[in-house]
Amino acid sequence: MPATLTAPHPAPVLSPVETVPVSELSNQERAVALYASDMPTRFRMRRDDEAMVHGWIIQGASRLGLQEVHRLAAAAYGYRLLWLADLATADQTRAHERRFPNARRFSKAETTATLFTVKTNVPMSQAAKDRRPQVEGSCPCRGTGWMADAVDPTDPVTAFMIACPVHNRHGLRPAPRPAVAA
Numbered sequence: 001m002p003a004t005l006t007a008p009h010p011a012p013v014l015s016p017v018e019t020v021p022v023s024e025l026s027n028q029e030r031a032v033a034l035y036a037s038d039m040p041t042r043f044r045m046r047r048d049d050e051a052m053v054h055g056w057i058i059q060g061a062s063r064l065g066l067q068e069v070h071r072l073a074a075a076a077y078g079y080r081l082l083w084l085a086d087l088a089t090a091d092q093t094r095a096h097e098r099r100f101p102n103a104r105r106f107s108k109a110e111t112t113a114t115l116f117t118v119k120t121n122v123p124m125s126q127a128a129k130d131r132r133p134q135v136e137g138s139c140p141c142r143g144t145g146w147m148a149d150a151v152d153p154t155d156p157v158t159a160f161m162i163a164c165p166v167h168n169r170h171g172l173r174p175a176p177r178p179a180v181a182a
C-alpha cells in the first residue's frame, strides 16, 4: 500500500475475501478506504472514473477491515470537527498525523470520496450516516458537551459556555450548572 496507516494496536487479521459494500460506508469511511487503497495521490477524478474509485474504496476497506475503517474514520471525523472549531489540541493533531502521515494524500482521499458520493448513485445506509465522531484522549468538554470559552474562564463577565462540536453539535444537551464560588 502506498501509504502506511499506523495504528496503536495491531491491525485486525483480514480474510482476503472480506469485501465491504460501499453503501455501508460513510463519506469519511470512504475517504479512509481510499487513503489505504492503490489510488495514486496525484489522482484527479474525472467523468467515467466512478467505477475505478468504487473499486479503490472496496480495496482499501478490505485491506483495513471494517472495524479499522470505522475506528479511523470516527477519529478523523472527530478531529476534523475540533479542528474546524479551532479546538484541537497539539496531542490530537499529532495523533491525527500519525494516523494519516501523508496530509496531501488524506486531503485527496477526502476530496475524491466527496466527489464520488455526490456524483454516483451509490446509496449510503442510514447506519453509515448515523455513525458518530470520536475524540481520542480527553475532549476539551470532558464529555459534558459544553466548554468554557473566555479570555479568563474564571471571570463571570467574560466567561461563557460553548457547545462542543463533537459531543453537542446542535447545542441541545443541558448546560452544566455553573460552579458556585464559595
Ligand SMILES: [Zn+2]
Binding pocket: 135, 139, 140, 141, 142, 143, 144, 145, 164, 165, 166, 167, 168
Ligand atoms: Zn466534547
